[in-house]
Amino acid sequence: MELTPVTDLPEIRPGDDIATLVADRADLEAGDVLTVASTVVSKAEGRxxxxxxxxxxxxxxxxxxxxxxxxxxxxxxxxxxxxxxxxxxxxxxxxxxxxxxxxxxxxxxxxxxxxxxxxxxxLLLPKKPTESAERIRSGLEACGIEDIAVIVTDTCGRPFRHGQRGVALGWAGMSASRDWRGELDRDGHELGVTVQSVVDELASAANLVTGEGAGGTPAVVVRDWAFGDHAGSDELFRAVEDDLVRQALREWSFDD
Amino acid sequence: MELTPVTDLPEIRPGDDIATLVADRADLEAGDVLTVASTVVSKAEGRxxxxxxxxxxxxxxxxxxxxxxxxxxxxxxxxxxxxxxxxxxxxxxxxxxxxxxxxxxxxxxxxxxxxxxxxxxxLLLPKKPTESAERIRSGLEACGIEDIAVIVTDTCGRPFRHGQRGVALGWAGMSASRDWRGELDRDGHELGVTVQSVVDELASAANLVTGEGAGGTPAVVVRDWAFGDHAGSDELFRAVEDDLVRQALREWSFDD
Structure with a gap:
């Protein structure tokens, strides 16, 4: 698997066509994943x-x-x-x-x-990042570049662990997760890992090479990575009924 | 940045020397990061x-x-x-x-x-994964392979988002996080992102290529990635006083 930042993108302005700007600068092949930081998606969308x-x-x-x-x-x-x-x-x-x-x-x-x-x-986040990802994917198709999965990424913190890491906000042309349920290990036991959030892992990987600040680049091409022969799932954000931490937070309040 | 799985590792047994087994099979160069799944570290350590x-x-x-x-x-x-x-x-x-x-x-x-x-x-997790990472790093040095950062990885779930992703449990030869505090963006504003958990991002990236189950490989070489000229931090696990979610969970209990 290889990650290459897309360099020389201009400062993005409202109405800019990210797909064309990337297509003009990146070497993209069928099967690649393109990650795009939500900041530039938001700017193009006038957010x-x-x-x-x-x-x-x-x-x-x-x-x-x-x-x-x-x-x-x-x-x-x-x-x-x-x-x-x-x-x-x-x-x-x-x-x-x-x-x-x-x-x-x-x-x-x-x-x-x-x-x-x-x-x-x-700068607000994109309104519907999965629709943004779909637009970029269609835009690349319009440039003659077919079969590119697109992930709109962000960075954010998390409970239990310090520091921020890249996460996916929206995606197109791929499933959010590999579903390993029912697959077996070397000894024929059912696997401990059940659902692998590959869009988040790709966003984290991309964040390692984008950099922040003055030298930052908002887009990365991932090559030679394949989703593989697994079931897929597009559920990424937990609803409150699937999330004990959200339930606990509803009952809790900070003591000033 | 390029990620290459280390293939053909044998089933790891107690007492096995992971550094030598990897050194015999992987093309490693100074500056590379080696990720090793905690499962094989635990097996080598008899856990x-x-x-x-x-x-x-x-x-x-x-x-x-x-x-x-x-x-x-x-x-x-x-x-x-x-x-x-x-x-x-x-x-x-x-x-x-x-x-x-x-x-x-x-x-x-x-x-x-x-x-x-x-x-x-x-199989229990390694007792002290950072010491495990240090041992693998020293073992590689003993094989004549200098300046390899080592991360012991695991996969786990998280609040707010479905699915598991790779995380770091221990690391050696690098800091856990890039500290961007005080650095500026293109326009001279202080950056929104403050601390970037690069060991977790590397673990997530590696998890994309290891695979699970019968075809899985527990070690990955990351090349052409550099920590860069940033301050570093080795704090990864939040203490309860830095973690509102842990505080909320202390006050909460599941209603059967």
């Missing part, structure tokens, strides 16, 4: 916003005040309002905001980015 | 066990009975006892066991494996 776009609700005011009290840092209630508007559930409301976005991803501040946003205050 | 080795405590009996009642499946209290003995904290005791192992890793059933264990009932 920049300004804090003045968010008239503050009572709830956002309350959240920002409480976070100011806990952290001793200034908190803009308009930012809290933006987080609320991007979310369907607030899992943790202090000492930081952990929410479920409208497409099911759980992240701090609904994944809203305050760095890397020229001319605007904030 | 197989039998359920009869675990005289059952009252707590294990209680746990197994409760899990039987909830799941309707037979539960061996000796297995619950093994999980307790490998753990320092039981984070979830129903409807399954989520624990912190003695080296800080949080996993279902303390990561004890019931498949892939010839001649024994169960």
């Amino acid at each position: 920049m916003a300004d804090l003045e776009d968010y008239p503050v609700s009572g709830r956002a005011e309350e959240i920002a005040n409480r976070l100011e009290g806990i952290t001793g840092e200034e908190k803009d209630p308009r930012f809290a309002q933006a987080v609320l508007e991007e979310s369907t559930e607030l899992l943790i409301d202090a000492p930081f905001l952990l929410t479920e976005t409208r497409f099911g991803h759980i992240n701090v501040n609904a994944g809203i980015d305050r760095s890397n946003v020229p001319d605007h205050d904030i | 197989m066990a039998d359920l009869e080795d675990y005289p059952v405590s009252g707590r294990a009996e209680e746990i197994a009975n409760r899990l039987e009642g909830i799941t309707g499946e037979e539960k061996d209290p000796r297995f619950a006892q093994a999980v307790l003995e490998e753990s320092t904290e039981l984070l979830i005791d129903a409807p399954f066991l989520l624990t912190e192992t003695r080296f800080g890793h949080i996993n279902v059933n303390a990561g004890i494996d019931r498949s892939n264990v010839p001649d024994h009932d169960i």
